Amino acid sequence: MKFVDEARIKVDAGDGGNGCISFRREKYVPKGGPDGGDGGDGGSVYLIGDAALNTLADFRFQRAYRAEQGKKGMGAHCTGRSGEDLIVKVPVGTVVRDGNTGEEIGDVVKEGQQLLVAKGGFHGLGNARFKSSTNRTPYKSKPGTPGELRDLDLELNVLADVGLLGLPNAGKSTLITVVSNARPKVADYPFTTLHPNLGVVSPAPHQSFVIADIPGVIEGAAEGVGLGIQFLKHLSRTRLLLHLVDMAPLDGHDPAEDVRTIVNELGKFSQSREGSKLASRERWLVLNKLDILPEDEREARCDAVEAALSGSDAATVRVYRISAAQRDGTQALMYDILNYLEEHVRSVEDVEDDLEDE
Numbered sequence: 001m002k003f004v005d006e007a008r009i010k011v012d013a014g015d016g017g018n019g020c021i022s023f024r025r026e027k028y029v030p031k032g033g034p035d036g037g038d039g040g041d042g043g044s045v046y047l048i049g050d051a052a053l054n055t056l057a058d059f060r061f062q063r064a065y066r067a068e069q070g071k072k073g074m075g076a077h078c079t080g081r082s083g084e085d086l087i088v089k090v091p092v093g094t095v096v097r098d099g100n101t102g103e104e105i106g107d108v109v110k111e112g113q114q115l116l117v118a119k120g121g122f123h124g125l126g127n128a129r130f131k132s133s134t135n136r137t138p139y140k141s142k143p144g145t146p147g148e149l150r151d152l153d154l155e156l157n158v159l160a161d162v163g164l165l166g167l168p169n170a171g172k173s174t175l176i177t178v179v180s181n182a183r184p185k186v187a188d189y190p191f192t193t194l195h196p197n198l199g200v201v202s203p204a205p206h207q208s209f210v211i212a213d214i215p216g217v218i219e220g221a222a223e224g225v226g227l228g229i230q231f232l233k234h235l236s237r238t239r240l241l242l243h244l245v246d247m248a249p250l251d252g253h254d255p256a257e258d259v260r261t262i263v264n265e266l267g268k269f270s271q272s273r274e275g276s277k278l279a280s281r282e283r284w285l286v287l288n289k290l291d292i293l294p295e296d297e298r299e300a301r302c303d304a305v306e307a308a309l310s311g312s313d314a315a316t317v318r319v320y321r322i323s324a325a326q327r328d329g330t331q332a333l334m335y336d337i338l339n340y341l342e343e344h345v346r347s348v349e350d351v352e353d354d355l356e357d358e
Helices: 172-179 255-271 295-307 330-357
Strands: 007-012 046-049 064-066 086-091 092-096 104-108 114-118 147-156 164-165 198-203 207-213 241-248 285-286 316-321
Touching: 007 114, 046 104, 064 086, 064 330, 104 114, 114 147, 164 172, 172 198, 172 207, 172 241, 172 330, 198 330, 207 330, 241 255, 241 330, 255 295, 285 295, 295 316, 316 330
Parallel strands: 007 064, 046 086, 164 207, 164 241, 241 285, 285 316
Antiparallel strands: 007 147, 046 114, 092 104, 092 147, 198 207
């Protein structure tokens, strides 16, 4: 199925049922009085996280969702039935925004999490509610209120611990293939990856993390060149970025210049709402495809790239040298990532404990 990461839908909660005007009509009861019942509440619309879904493609075919209306009240103090709530399944990681204002309504980040996106109308009141000592025969009722009607923008951000970043053909798909069970398309031409791929990496028993591979970013992506930067937002939830660099580019480009290209595009992306946190995310530089270089050139080429980038990118704190195709250095890299993520989780837990103590 085609990967879809953005969708617009319309949700319409049910209207509340109207109240009833009725008077008791019964033999031998000459003064029965009002007995009109209330209406029922309208059904609400909820979004619920479903881990079995990994794309918003289903919303291409159905864009309107409507909950059931509340039934009107009846005589003999009978209350109308409330409308059924409508539950709409969305992938875990879906951000929901108001289509008109852009305001974020909520974020579905867990399996089974429910998010109210349209509240059902309140029930109307029957004339029995308006009976008083001075008004024994009220000919008054209240209609139910309308349910909320909203346009929603859905945006899917994949949930991963680690994100792969780099130019096309940097070896991102090859790396995720050799370290996980993911099988993205791998070929010797640019843009073989057209949508994000997720893989589970298990460096040690009962210890794993999720890694995400996104399409390559090229110079000018912020202005719409290539596939643009639309997929960079999928890395906004990651805790660590791996910046892969092709150390033996076929076109003879300077690898250090390729790194600067990605850093510049991240800087432009950071000015947007989605990229505000991504540009400052910790990044590890991974010098890849060393197996293609002659052995006597590898050390000097890597040293030159590291020296050219020294101090120019504060977010890059570690540099690794690997060959993903030959699995050289990949295992050590995955172990270091696992240790980093565990330390990151512990530090977050410590901060939360300190806040609770305060």
